[in-house]
Amino acid sequence: MNKFVAAGAVVLVGVGLYFAMQDPNADLKPAEFIMPDLSDLAKEGQVAFEGTCAACHGVNLDGTDNGPPLLHALYAKARHADFGFVMAVQRGSRAHHWRFGDMPAQPHITDEELEAIITYVRVVQAANGF
């Protein structure tokens, strides 16, 4: 083996180790959850969110075994308009991005609660860089 091949092998192993050490979910969640100051409407949304959505989407919007994180680029406002929240809550959402199964509709959530939940999710997303 000449020294260029040997050096190439060392570099390849190094690059491989570097990627092996990267957490594949590193870009899914912020390192530290930031709870912003909440308006009254956002506080109402927090209560409704924690009462219904957190069971699957996590108290800190970071997901659970039953549902995906909402602190995720997929669900940031630029990618996922507020209307997407309305549809998901009123009609449910078929599993398409993840393997958690379908999201059931949440018909007990009123329009007022839904508006508050969206307000809450958006300020928490914004505070955490989404």
Ligand code: HEC
């Ligand atoms: C029983 C578990 C469960 C509950 C409760 C739940 N969700 Fe979901 N939700 C899911 C799952 C699972 C998905 C992902 C479906 C997929 O894309 O694979 C999802 C997806 C979503 C999406 C994205 C839909 C899309 O268009 O891709 C939004 C927005 C959402 N949920 C909001 C909410 C809100 C707001 C609540 C509370 C009112 C809530 N969810 C309650 C399980 C749940």
